[in-house]
Every structure is written in C-alpha cells, then in structure tokens.
Amino acid sequence: MRIILLGPPGAGKGTQAELLSKKLGIPKISTGDLLRDEIAKGSELGIKAKKKVEKGELVDDELVFAILKNRIERDDCKKGYILDGFPRNVAQAERFYKMFNDQEELVIEISVSEDELVRRLTSRRICKKCGATYNLLFFKPRVENKCDVCGGELIRRDDDREEVIRKRFRVYEKETKPLINYYYKKGNYFRVAGDADINEIFNRIYAIIKSNMRRFAERKSDYL
Numbered sequence: 001m002r003i004i005l006l007g008p009p010g011a012g013k014g015t016q017a018e019l020l021s022k023k024l025g026i027p028k029i030s031t032g033d034l035l036r037d038e039i040a041k042g043s044e045l046g047i048k049a050k051k052k053v054e055k056g057e058l059v060d061d062e063l064v065f066a067i068l069k070n071r072i073e074r075d076d077c078k079k080g081y082i083l084d085g086f087p088r089n090v091a092q093a094e095r096f097y098k099m100f101n102d103q104e105e106l107v108i109e110i111s112v113s114e115d116e117l118v119r120r121l122t123s124r125r126i127c128k129k130c131g132a133t134y135n136l137l138f139f140k141p142r143v144e145n146k147c148d149v150c151g152g153e154l155i156r157r158d159d160d161r162e163e164v165i166r167k168r169f170r171v172y173e174k175e176t177k178p179l180i181n182y183y184y185k186k187g188n189y190f191r192v193a194g195d196a197d198i199n200e201i202f203n204r205i206y207a208i209i210k211s212n213m214r215r216f217a218e219r220k221s222d223y224l
C-alpha cells in the first residue's frame, strides 16, 4: 500500500511519515529530503535544485522525477511506501500514475493554520548528520542542540526563515492545494485536523489506515 501525505510546509508530514514508516515497516520517501541530500553532496542535480529550494519554489519536475524514480524502484518499496512532499501539483500526479499505478493508495491531508505553521517552522531544528527532526517548542532533544538518535549537531533548515516559509505556504496554496480536489474525485482522499500533539495526529492517521487496510483486504478476497 502507498500512503501519500499532503499538507502545507510544517504540517508534520515528515514527522508522521517517520512514525508510520516504523509502525508499518515500509519506507518513507521525502522528495524534500532527497533533494537536500543531493544539495549537501554538491551533485549536479543538487546544484540545479539548490536555488529553487532556497527560494521556497518548486524544483523542476525533471529533477524531482529523476531522484524519485530511482528511489521507488529499489526493492524495499515493493510492499509499499509513504510519500512525503510528493506529488506537489496535478502535473506531477498525472505523470507519476503513468509510471507507478500498481498499489492501493490512500491520500491523507494534514491541515494546519498558517500562523501555527510559521511557529512550528521557525522553531524546527534538524540533525545535520541523520536528518531527524526536532522542535524547540514542541519536541525538544534530550540534550540541548544534540540529536537523540546519533548525537549529531542540530541546525536550522536554510528555507526555514520566515519570509521563505510564507513563500512556501503561498506556493502550496497555488500549486499543491488543487490536488485535494483531484484526489477527492478519485475517492481516496482523507483529511485530519493537524492542530493537536504529534501522538494524537498519529492516532488519527493510523485509524484511517487501519480501516482502509481492512477494506483493501476484503476487496482482494472478493477477487479470489
């Protein structure tokens, strides 16, 4: 099964994708993380993507599909995966389904107000070494400025400055939000209110997944 997490910057897509990945035993694929890895490595793709990411604009589809295709074709994705931050517009969705149309799919939107997003993102810190996510207000590391998982240094993401956050939010409203209607019509769209603590949001999402897994299993047994 494939799970797509939709939502504005700071909604908690990455946080929830990580928890779901552990619970369901399927990988999390974040196009944002993959792009940041390429940027950190200084690869040709990373150099091309860097300017757009820093400005809070969408990276060209060609680059996004190049890294995404590579990742999804790996063996660990055969049983399913969680997409965080992809697709970002209707064109990406349509192109994606021409390539990968082989899985049951749920799309879950996490909705949060703009002011709350700015508060979350200006206080977000990520581990420089392993990418784990923290928050100075809502999810502090055990030792100040050190990653609980690997001891790495905690840093701020380059695009987590208030003016870039607001730009990313506008890009979301314009480019990504039309996907809600797209998936609503497809019939596999669910929404959770994201204004609660991390565990509560997880419970809301997991409840949706569990009931749909049952439905998918019943549908499969109908064919047998």
Ligand code: AP5
Binding pocket: 007, 008, 009, 010, 011, 012, 013, 014, 015, 016, 031, 032, 033, 035, 052, 053, 054, 056, 057, 058, 059, 060, 064, 084, 085, 086, 087, 088, 092, 120, 121, 123, 124, 125, 133, 134, 135, 136, 138, 139, 159, 168, 194, 195, 196, 197, 198, 201
């Ligand atoms: P991407 O990395 O996807 O960034 P984003 O969509 O802006 O989302 P974020 O990662 O900022 O937020 P999140 O929802 O993951 O929240 P998180 O869990 O960290 O994309 C970055 C850039 O890459 C884009 O701008 C674009 O340039 C490019 N890009 C990526 N994909 C692309 C694509 N498909 N096409 C084209 N370009 C692409 O949580 C945020 C903070 O809040 C954390 O500190 C967390 O601890 C805290 N938090 C989480 N949940 C809660 C809660 N319930 N209560 C309180 N705090 C919480």
Ligand code: MG
Binding pocket: 013, 014, 015, 030, 032, 084, 085
């Ligand atoms: Mg993220």
Ligand code: ZN
Binding pocket: 127, 128, 129, 130, 131, 132, 147, 148, 149, 150, 151, 152
């Ligand atoms: Zn770490």
